[in-house]
Amino acid sequence: MTAPVTITALRGQQLLPVLDDIARLRITVFNDWPYLYQGSLDYEREYLAAYAATPDALCVVARAGDEVVGASTGLPLLDDGPAFRKPFEEAGFDPVQVFYFGESVLLPAYRGQGVGHAFFDAREAHAKALGRFTMTAFCAVDRAPDDPRRPPQHRDNSAFWHKRGYTRQPGMIMHLRWEEAGHGQVLHPLTFWTRSLEIKE
Secondary structure, eight states, rough: OOEEEEEEEEEEGGGGGGHHHHHHHHHHHHTTTTTTTTOOOHHHHHHHHHHTTTOEEEEEEEEETOOOOOOEEEEEGGOOOHHHHHHHHHHOGGGGGGOOOOOOOOGGGGGGGGHHHHHHHHHHHHHHHHHSSEEEEEEEEHHHHHHTSSOOOOOHHHHHHTTTTTTEEEEEEEEEEEEETTTTTEEEEEEEEEEEEEEEO
């Protein structure tokens, strides 16, 4: 039986004490399908340090006892790289009004207990509290349905995201390159999902 999960929202530099824990967690979770990511601690530390250096960034941490078992990030889109902003600009959305959700990672033993909803609740509440955003958004990697590496019992998160009020935007795609198990550096397509912050709860 797993320990009860507690959720803590950390802002900016409050992330620093758990930065290494989250870096290791990201490498572990993203190594699995669908990302198949071969990460390094140095890269992850650098990536997460950008969140710690951004005052309005948020990292929602899930702990079981003292162990960090999950994490979820978000920051104003303008504080992310140009590649993330470009699909919004091309689609006619003002990046100033978008709060971007980075990634959510959670160890398998703690899934199905409402942690995913807690991650979204905390990030959406934070975006609303900042008072200058009209949209939240994230992107997800696109994989071919017949990819032989897909686990037989895998279920993607589309139904969950739809339930949260997010809509997939097929025309809004970006490309990111990362090291993939057995394939080296691969350029991957990722499609954005968006939700208006003005939707009635």
